[in-house]
Amino acid sequence: MFKESSAGTMQSLDRALGVMTTVARMERAALSDLAREIGVPTATTHRILVTLQKHGFVSFDEERQEWVIGIEAYRTGASFLRRNSVIEIGRPILRRLMQDSGETANLAVPDGFEVVFVGQVETGNPIRAFFPPGARTPMYASGTGKAILAELGEAGLTKALGLGEPVAFTESTLLPGSKLQSDLALTRKRGWSHDREERYEGMSCIGAAIFNDRAEPCAGISVSGPTVRFKADRAPDLGGLVMAAAREITELSGGRLPARNAGNA
Numbered sequence: 248m249f250k251e252s253s254a255g256t257m258q259s260l261d262r263a264l265g266v267m268t269t270v271a272r273m274e275r276a277a278l279s280d281l282a283r284e285i286g287v288p289t290a291t292t293h294r295i296l297v298t299l300q301k302h303g304f305v306s307f308d309e310e311r312q313e314w315v316i317g318i319e320a321y322r323t324g325a326s327f328l329r330r331n332s333v334i335e336i337g338r339p340i341l342r343r344l345m346q347d348s349g350e351t352a353n354l355a356v357p358d359g360f361e362v363v364f365v366g367q368v369e370t371g372n373p374i375r376a377f378f379p380p381g382a383r384t385p386m387y388a389s390g391t392g393k394a395i396l397a398e399l400g401e402a403g404l405t406k407a408l409g410l411g412e413p414v415a416f417t418e419s420t421l422l423p424g425s426k427l428q429s430d431l432a433l434t435r436k437r438g439w440s441h442d443r444e445e446r447y448e449g450m451s452c453i454g455a456a457i458f459n460d461r462a463e464p465c466a467g468i469s470v471s472g473p474t475v476r477f478k479a480d481r482a483p484d485l486g487g488l489v490m491a492a493a494r495e496i497t498e499l500s501g502g503r504l505p506a507r508n509a510g511n512a
Contacts, residue, residue: 263288266295266321267304271381275313287341324381326455332500333457334365341368341468345494348485349375350470352492353452355391358383360411362392362467369404376450385411387427388420388454391467396495397434398456398464398505404431441485444474451477453485455493458502465502468493490505 262285269277269285278283278337282292299305303319337354344352345368353376359493364378386392386407396404409421421427434440442452454469470485477485499502 262371263295263299266292267299267316268312269315270296270305271282272383273321273387275308275311275315277313281314310458318464320509328370333496333502335497336499337366337457337466337468340464340492340496343367343487344468344470345366348470348488350472350476350485353378353391353454353469353471354466354468355389356466357392357395357407357464360385360407362386362389362395370472374473376452376473378471384446387413387423388416388442388446389467390469390471391441392454393434393440393442394454394456394467394469397431397440398458401447416446417448421445423428430479431451436491437486440469441482442471443477450476453477453482453489455486455490455501456492458497458504460501460503462503462505466496 251508266281266287269281273281273284276442278289279297280294281296285292287295296305296307300307300317303317304318304323305314305320321329321467333356334354341354349370349372351370352368353364355364357363360381364380364382367378367380369375382390388398394408399407404455414420414421421430430440438455440452440454442454444451446452449453450471451474452469452471452492454462454467457466457468459465467488470489494504496502
């Protein structure tokens with residue numbers, strides 16, 4: 248549901264962008280469902296959609312009577328992907344990581360309380376993980392997210408965790424608190440995170456942070472798949488592969504490892 252616009256912003260534009268991002272998140276939605284989801288009257292929602300449709304940011308599926316994201320939204324997103332050197336540089340490294348590990352390789356960037364998946368190379372294994380481009384998940388319930396959180400300072404960590412309402416997705420989810428803090432401390436010490444069914448039952452993930460030129464975490468790379476293939480005896484090997492991939496992307500994109508990590512490179 249939309250809140251009142253902050254000072255200095257345009258409420259109409261806030262609403263239009265909110266409608267577009269909600270359509271993208273829902274993938275397809277009937278007008279009534281969309282209006283209810285965003286908390287805006289149906290007539291107002293329809294006017295916004297028609298305006299976005301005029302510019303190609305959404306389109307209407309006549310057969311199913313549902314709104315979907317439009318080609319112009321794709322072009323806008325593609326422009327971001329071309330601009331971001333981490334994403335561009337990461338593509339071949341993702342593929343190599345998938346080949347070396349035998350698991351699906353993922354690239355994600357932080358956005359407030361969440362990470363957004365911006366790249367993936369799927370394994371050929373019949374049972375595998377899949378995150379569509381643009382998929383989001385809270386940082387505390389993600390291998391890439393926990394790797395990024397572990398590298399934030401205390402102020403940055405408090406801010407990131409305070410931007411959303413924590414949800415326990417499974418019995419294994421580590422909600423913000425002492426258990427998560429201990430897990431992040433271990434992640435920071437060894438250089439890679441381990442998500443053990445903390446977002447999806449039966450699925451696990453191992454991630455590492457990518458750093459910018461100020462040695463700040465700006466993205467994360469991971470491998471994910473069925474928990475049966477992520478047992479304790481294999482996790483360190485996967486962690487080493489992921490950490491090496493993260494370091495390579497950091498260096499090739501002009502980033503810099505934190506001092507404690509640079510000494511172990």
